[in-house]
Amino acid sequence: MSTDNTKATGHSGVCFDTDLIVRYGGRGPRYTSYPTALQFSDSLTAADYRAQAEASNALAVPLSLYVHIPFCHSLCYYCGCNKIVTHNKARVARYMEMLNREIEMQSALFDRSRKIEQLHFGGGTPTYLDRDQLAGLMDRLREAFNFDDSDAREFSIEVDPRTVDAGRIRHLAELGFNRLSLGIQDFDPDVQKAVNRAQTPDEVRDLVESAIDSGFGSISFDLIYGLPHQTVESFNTTLDLVIDMKPDRLAVYNYAHLPQRFKGQRMINAEDIPLPETKLELLHHTIDKLCAEGYVYIGMDHFALPDDELVHARRNGTLQRNFQGYSTHRQCDLISLGVSGIGNIGNMYAQNAITTMEYEDIIESGELPIKKGILVDDDDLLRADVIQALMCYDSLSFDDFSAAHDIDFRSYFANEIERLKPLVTDDLIELDDTGVVITAKGRLLLRSIAMVFDRYIDQSENDNRFSKAI
Numbered sequence: 069m070s071t072d073n074t075k076a077t078g079h080s081g082v083c084f085d086t087d088l089i090v091r092y093g094g095r096g097p098r099y100t101s102y103p104t105a106l107q108f109s110d111s112l113t114a115a116d117y118r119a120q121a122e123a124s125n126a127l128a129v130p131l132s133l134y135v136h137i138p139f140c141h142s143l144c145y146y147c148g149c150n151k152i153v154t155h156n157k158a159r160v161a162r163y164m165e166m167l168n169r170e171i172e173m174q175s176a177l178f179d180r181s182r183k184i185e186q187l188h189f190g191g192g193t194p195t196y197l198d199r200d201q202l203a204g205l206m207d208r209l210r211e212a213f214n215f216d217d218s219d220a221r222e223f224s225i226e227v228d229p230r231t232v233d234a235g236r237i238r239h240l241a242e243l244g245f246n247r248l249s250l251g252i253q254d255f256d257p258d259v260q261k262a263v264n265r266a267q268t269p270d271e272v273r274d275l276v277e278s279a280i281d282s283g284f285g286s287i288s289f290d291l292i293y294g295l296p297h298q299t300v301e302s303f304n305t306t307l308d309l310v311i312d313m314k315p316d317r318l319a320v321y322n323y324a325h326l327p328q329r330f331k332g333q334r335m336i337n338a339e340d341i342p343l344p345e346t347k348l349e350l351l352h353h354t355i356d357k358l359c360a361e362g363y364v365y366i367g368m369d370h371f372a373l374p375d376d377e378l379v380h381a382r383r384n385g386t387l388q389r390n391f392q393g394y395s396t397h398r399q400c401d402l403i404s405l406g407v408s409g410i411g412n413i414g415n416m417y418a419q420n421a422i423t424t425m426e427y428e429d430i431i432e433s434g435e436l437p438i439k440k441g442i443l444v445d446d447d448d449l450l451r452a453d454v455i456q457a458l459m460c461y462d463s464l465s466f467d468d469f470s471a472a473h474d475i476d477f478r479s480y481f482a483n484e485i486e487r488l489k490p491l492v493t494d495d496l497i498e499l500d501d502t503g504v505v506i507t508a509k510g511r512l513l514l515r516s517i518a519m520v521f522d523r524y525i526d527q528s529e530n531d532n533r534f535s536k537a538i
């Protein structure tokens with residue numbers, strides 16, 4: 069049923085309800101992990117990390133590697149990443165030397181028999197590194213770890229289109245990468261100027277063609293809505309250009325203007341940022357358009373073509389929520405290398421030092437650069453699985469969950485079931501004695517629904533430690 073404020077979006081399986089979005093679309097975690105990084109404490113030490121790594125070898129689950137390259141050539145004003153804008157080669161060389169030492173220390177902890185099935189280079193700008201630096205780094209990783217080189221591997225790299233040409237794309241394929249993530253954000257020249265990130269559609273189109281020719285199996289684009297000077301009309305032109313290039317996956321993120329926290333954002337004139345109602349229109353139009361053009365809305369900002377593995381995984385029950393958003397891969401232990409990286413080994417999350425100075429100093433002293441983290445308990449694991457189910461499948465069967473986890477869901481989560489009831493009244497979910505199903509309206513407010521099961525959140529407050537849900 070539609071009201072004035074409610075509009076079903078034809079092919080997407082979501083329904084826009086402006087009143088509900090305004091009311092619920094407050095702040096909340098993105099749940100790329102549960103517990104979230106806010107619960108990490110500095111009581112977790114490098115010794116804890118070593119103990120967990122050793123214990124994890126007995127289970128011998130495969131491994132996933134994340135490598136953080138923090139450097140960028142220039143500042144994109146909207147950026148909230150952990151990055152360093154520099155042209156200082158000595159600074160980069162020192163970081164690479166310390167990264168190599170961390171690779172040595174980390175690889176010594178894990179049995180060689182455990183294969184690296186997933187690899188992700190993020191940043192900053194991984195392609196800030198030149199060919200020799202990147203090839204050298206991949207050589208070192210291959211020497212230190214047991215890489216799975218089969219077609220089943222998922223080796224991805226974030227690419228700033230301004231830093232590569234067709235030759236470099238071929239080189240990335242030769243190094244073993246088979247997935248590309250291109251930072252697009254917006255093609256409109258006025259928007260690009262206002263955020264200091266200029267790249268033409270032709271340049272990006274050439275890179276996409278090179279990637280397809282080089283055998284990349286998956287190409288994904290990142291876009292951002294809510295940037296200065298964006299209008300529905302201008303963003304529609306960007307979407308037309310993007311759809312024409314047919315990336316397998318798209319992530320469309322909300323720009324969070326937090327100039328107190330991210331200095332670079334002070335370069336953005338707040339008056340040029342679209343009003344909240346325009347941002348909602350931008351999101352609404354984006355979902356409508358992408359889904360009308362054949363993309364499937366996976367959830368939480370992510371879209372994929374119907375034959376993409378993410379869509380199959382959502383259908384067959386193997387979709388995962390993780391630090392990269394969504395993944396099809398079975399659960400691996402995640403080793404994170406580089407400044408600020410977050411690893412997940414067994415029942416532990418561990419984060420490296422946040423600043424390069426501290427990261428490098430700790431490694432220089434001969435220690436792992438672990439600064440904080442958390443050992444998750446059984447209750448955390450249960451809640452993490454509930455949140456996964458809601459985020460990945462929009463539903464939860466109480467009986468299935470009880471059987472899989474050897475608990476009585478209805479009594480264990482009796483308080484949470486009570487707290488779900490107002491969401492029924494508002495038509496975000498359907499709830500009965502068998503389980504929860506998220507409605508078309510609720511699909512845009514997944515984190516508000518998941519927050520009910522987050523024991524670390526003050527349920528009575530709109531917690532301002534998080535970015536806005538929409």
Ligand code: SF4
Nearest residue numbers: 140144147149151192
């Ligand atoms: S958006 Fe990417 S390229 Fe731009 S400053 Fe941030 S990390 Fe660097």
